[in-house]
Amino acid sequence: MTAGERFTVALIGASGLLGRAVAAELANADRAKEWRVVRTAHSRADAQSVKLDLLDHDAVRAFLRGLAPDAIVVAAAERRPDVCENDPALARALNVDALSVIAGEARALGAWVLSISTDYVFDGTSPPYYPDDAPAPLNAYGRSKLEGERALLECDPSSCVLRLPLLYGPFTGWNESAVTSLAPAIVASADAANPPASMDAWATRYPTFTPDVAVVIRGMLEHRAKGAAISGIAQWSGDEPMTKFDIARRIAQVLRVNAKLVAQLTPADATPRPRDCHLDSGRLEVLGIGRRTPFDAAISTLLAHYPEGPAQ
Template sequence: MKSSERFTVALIGASGLLGRAIAGELASARNAKDWRIVHTARSRVDNRSVKLDLLDYDAVRAFLRDFAPDAIVVTAAERRPDICEKDPARARALNVDALRVIAAEARSLGAWVLSISTDYVFDGAAPPYFPDATPAPLNAYGRSKLDGERALLASDPASCVLRLPLLYGPFTDWSESAVTSLTPAIVESANPANPPASMDAWATRYPTFTPDVAVVVRGMLEQHAKGATISGITQWSGDEPMTKFDIAERIARVLKVDAKLVAQHTPTDATPRPRDCHLDSGRLEALGIGRRTPFDIAITGLLANYPNVPDQ
């Protein structure tokens, strides 16, 4: 089903937080008419996407052989650290084994793979982290993503990994991002009858707007389409350091609620998380790829688009 005239991209995980942003960016790109984008989704399937369960490896192989894409962007993964810690076998099946299947099939088809990874491949003890820094993940999620990186690049060194930090963007429910998931507690804390909301003030994060990442991915795909393939490890990150406590204060200001927030200065998560995994984005910046929307502008726009804030 591959078109000989158009550059075909398989976007695996197009219904997720990042996948939707990438799908929208590719559809609106000035060269969109020259591209054919095939979306896949596991549960939130619509008339624009192909239903695909990454744990059905035979189905994954059949899909790729059927559509024979020029490039494959893999955004689908198990990305919840607590879930990965409870079921590391399933996390590896999605984050490592499925990626290995995709990589092997892509190599036989001559397709370039761009896989999304995470800043959690690092332990957060010595930022900033450059692409060649030695990984040292602290939890099952980070280990599975690191092993996925290695499986992909071992299969085809011309493929590419894009490491990203904490993501937020247009959402379908509050829980899609660790940024927007803070909102209900922020609003509820403003009710005099409710206790204050405790917010982590220990770990430094770099919230990164998914529409900005989509611009990065489009730029990387355009490089590949014109024969200037980017391979190996790349990274992109927002450049505003903040804790979840800082994020919560900003959200409260945007919503104009008098939130009662308590800063937690020691880690309380059951699953260990790194303290500061600031990713250096210099490699992509040097290529002129990238965009950063200031956090306050982005979060204001997001919350304005979703006015049904939980009752105070």
């Protein structure tokens, strides 16, 4: 970059749960004087974003060549484990093949890529997990994300993968996160005419607030803008362990409903999921990157915006 040039970021998948939080964080007025952020979206593209289908490789190449960004944040993916299990070809197309195209173009352009991955690359038997621990995914989602990690880093070792656990944050629909998706069942269980809601109490999760992840990503981009890009594998995670049963009880408290909840002590998902994939965040912490909002404070803020109650 030369004097007077703005640092250009392509934010791929800006309309999703995480992408919106990152877009909001990067829209800081002071930073906008030095940074240019170009958002892309597909099904939910709007006037503030470029419509881009990641399955259209020619369109992806044309977009990146026309923009010539300094950095590319890839927040778009097929992240639903059940969908990946039932349609592994789609999972590979979005989580591996599209990322390979982005990686190839980025390398040719000299752009730094930050791609979002998952704790599901591990089998959940020996937490905490460090970036260099051997992956062992249990399901198609985890396998596709691991393949995507390898495709990116093999194409350009200077790029970076950011592994994240269960995310929740400002949402447009309850089902955008496995955290907020619990709310309708929680509320329904409080009705005397309805049976109790069964909630998983087997797997330990670490809910992570998307605005906090956005702060992490901003910090990583700032390193890149200063010429000190973070490469390889990085990880970020909330630090409060809880099962879905625990999450449900805390949501019920916030919503002030007398929920009837039953703890499900054995795995109930059709798609195999790991039991405890706690990610160590030390690599970013030593760089002074990160923020963690307490779960109760974050979920209270989110649910306070929806006083009408969960949409069905």
